[in-house]
Amino acid sequence: MIWSKYSAPQAFYPLAGRLIPWFATVAVILMVVGLYMGFFVAPTDFQQGESYRIIFVHVPAAWMSMFLYVVMAVWAGVGMGLNARLSFMMAQAIAPTGAMFTFLALLTGAMWGKPTWGAWWVWDARLTSELILLFQYAGVMLLRTSIDDLRRADRSSAVFALVGVVNVPIIYYSVQWWNTLHQGASVSMATGSKMAATMLMAMLIMTIAFWMYSIAVILARVRCVMVERESLSTWDEKAAAMPQAVEAR
Amino acid sequence: MQWGSASEFFAMGGYGLYVWTSFIATALCMVWEVMALWRRRVAARAEQRAALLGGTDETAA
């Protein structure tokens, strides 16, 4: 079975190396197409004017931040269930990219909110859950770096990542509930009733571009993690991963 | 195409500051992430090379 073949880090390492250029190329092409559509094809929004164009980075960043957290938690869960090293490495590799997209979603959200709502920040459900998500990414990463023992670091951050998966939807719905109670800040993030088809298209293309970018970056990071973790232990003579080292000798 | 001139494009109907801050910040983050990964990879491989060649390399390098 192909999965079991590549679930060993030694086999996954070269596979990931071969895949990275493809994902990176697709990401760059889609970003160029998406930006072109977003800036030159999509019409001006009749309510928000040109400021709405921020959604072409905001929405993909927000989607990726949530999606990557779930993917990280799934890898963490698989790692706990099957005791698979590769799964923990993937979880470790996903966290920084997810945190970056969460930060970008918050920043671009503020940039979009200021002209649209007149405030950099409102305590609405989506912004609040993004903020808590950022804290959880920070928690996962800091817990990992604080624990020296690699096995414990992997498993502890996996447990926290899994607990966090339960937390984010609860927060989303609780803040929504809370806002209906407080009436005042009842802002809707809905970007108008109907978006032009080209707007939606550009947003979708940018989302797929960010997705492909994430895969490329995460694969590159997981390769770094593998080299950092295993260079001294199991790969001693596996020079296949490092032909130059032998040549340099 | 809705832009009469380059300056109109950069002004973004008066929202230029917000729009361009968002896009440039996103681009900078991505570029920074790729560069940080590149450096990390170089460092990890250097360490691995040192380990493969076994201790003696340190004086040579």
Added chain:
Amino acid sequence: MSDSSMWVSISGIIRRDLLLAMRRWSDAAMSVFFLVIVVSLFPLGVGPEPAVLRTIAPGVLWVAALLTCLLSLARVFTPDYLDGVLEQMVLVPQPLSLLVLGKVLAHWVISGLPVVLLSPLLGLQFGLEGEALGVLVLSLLLGTPTLSMIGAIGAALVLGVRGSGLLVALLVLPLYVPVLIFGAGAVTSSMAGIGGEANLSLLGACLVLSLFLAPWATAAALRIALE
């Protein structure tokens, strides 16, 4: 395992932890004083305007309760970890999650219950009265066990880790957000005349959810820490 022996093992743990806590009563007294001091700082910082104080009261009291629980988390597992009792607990035939449940309940009695009992007094300081005061006590009664449950997960994860005091705050506080929202929301809505029932039942739901999930996650975290 039969129900009665489950109960015996839980109550045994609770009795033991309470006995130990009574010998070290100053620990519990410290968290009570911490709560009172934190709550008293707010009027001094915000100003004595009664209307303002009444508005911020639910949030202030709930955040203070949250911080009090957070500060006492290190006492849940660390003493047993240091003298090796925890390792024995992992090895005994009873399920570890049950023993964890016992320890968490004991933690609640020591650090959560005093907060609940003291809250009407603190509420009066902020000009809460009548129904709102009752809802405050009820919300804390339903919410603080959840805080102990969730906190135990964090306490188990950082067991024996350097810088664990700050780390546990970073891990646990985001998880406390729903409880804070529902707890403070119950008091606020009862003050607004809507009644706090909806928020209180959501707090109850959080408690049930954490009763099912948290001991299990805590036991997993403890096993990882003790490997």
